[in-house]
Amino acid sequence: MSPRSRSRKRAxxxxxxxxxxxxxxxxxxxxxxxxxxxxxxSIAQLTAGSRLTRQAISKHLRVxxxxxxxRSVRAxxxxxxxxxxxxxxxxxxxLHRVSRQWDQALARLKSFVEE
Amino acid sequence: MENCIEKRIELKAPVTRVWSALADYRExxxxxxxxxEGPFVVGQVVRGRVLHPxxxxxxxxxxxxxxxxxxxxxxxxxxxxxxxxxxxxxxxSRAPRTLVEFRLEPTATGTLLTLIESGFENVPAxxxxxxxxxxxxxxxxxxxNIEKYVAExx
Numbered sequence: 353m354s355p356r357s358r359s360r361k362r363a364x365x366x367x368x369x370x371x372x373x374x375x376x377x378x379x380x381x382x383x384x385x386x387x388x389x390x391x392x393x394s395i396a397q398l399t400a401g402s403r404l405t406r407q408a409i410s411k412h413l414r415v416x417x418x419x420x421x422x423r424s425v426r427a428x429x430x431x432x433x434x435x436x437x438x439x440x441x442x443x444x445x446x447l448h449r450v451s452r453q454w455d456q457a458l459a460r461l462k463s464f465v466e467e
Numbered sequence: 468m469e470n471c472i473e474k475r476i477e478l479k480a481p482v483t484r485v486w487s488a489l490a491d492y493r494e495x496x497x498x499x500x501x502x503x504e505g506p507f508v509v510g511q512v513v514r515g516r517v518l519h520p521x522x523x524x525x526x527x528x529x530x531x532x533x534x535x536x537x538x539x540x541x542x543x544x545x546x547x548x549x550x551x552x553x554x555x556x557x558x559x560s561r562a563p564r565t566l567v568e569f570r571l572e573p574t575a576t577g578t579l580l581t582l583i584e585s586g587f588e589n590v591p592a593x594x595x596x597x598x599x600x601x602x603x604x605x606x607x608x609x610x611x612n613i614e615k616y617v618a619e620x621x
């Protein structure tokens with residue numbers, strides 16, 4: 353990957369609304385789950401064991417791609433789909449921090465009202 | 468994936484007591500650690516000064532949404548993009564906002580308080596960098612860790 357394309361990729365940070373919407377669907381969540389083992393998978397592999405058609409799976413993958421969650425990688429003559437966990441990790445870390453701050457604020461409220 | 472935070476906590480205090488700790492701006496300020504300029508009024512913006520050491524330059528701003536006596540208190544609040552003095556800006560006109568709701572239910576022993584914060588889909592990545600939000604997250608966490616460590620070892 354050239355330095356230029358790398359910087360372009362970093363600049364592309366999808367809006368969280370798109371990310372949450374992309375994950376707010378059982379099929380897409382299952383696809384992310386399949387890809388989270390780390391190995392890029394072909395569309396055929398992702399379609400296997402699903403009741404959906406290849407076209408339907410492709411459509412879901414495009415939604416995930418727009419949200420920056422998956423990208424297409426070339427493997428020989430075939431295209432494979434790889435998970436990009438970074439946007440997901442960023443949001444989870446942020447929510448985790450906010451969650452911890454509420455734990456602390458609520459603990460202070462607890463001692464405030466119970467004293 | 469969840470895009471809201473939900474907490475439930477049992478408080479050994481009557482609903483009336485918990486309500487005043489939330490709805491009275493001076494009491495709220497004590498445990499939340501913010502010095503508010505005036506009372507909470509539905510439909511109005513309230514501002515205050517954050518009291519966490521090192522974050523006193525930060526203005527806390529909320530728009531009061533609902534105040535249903537002893538049942539529900541809610542507001543939206545502006546997110547702060549940068550907390551360090553050099554980059555901090557008190558202009559929240561374009562700041563993303565999240566909704567905070569406190570729900571109260573009487574129980575046999577006191578009050579069940581449910582806190583929900585939602586709207587994180589409105590917070591762009593650039594605003595998530597240093598989510599201190601006027602809180603001393605790191606240190607309190609450290610203190611808790613040390614306390615736990617000592618308790619386990621002794």
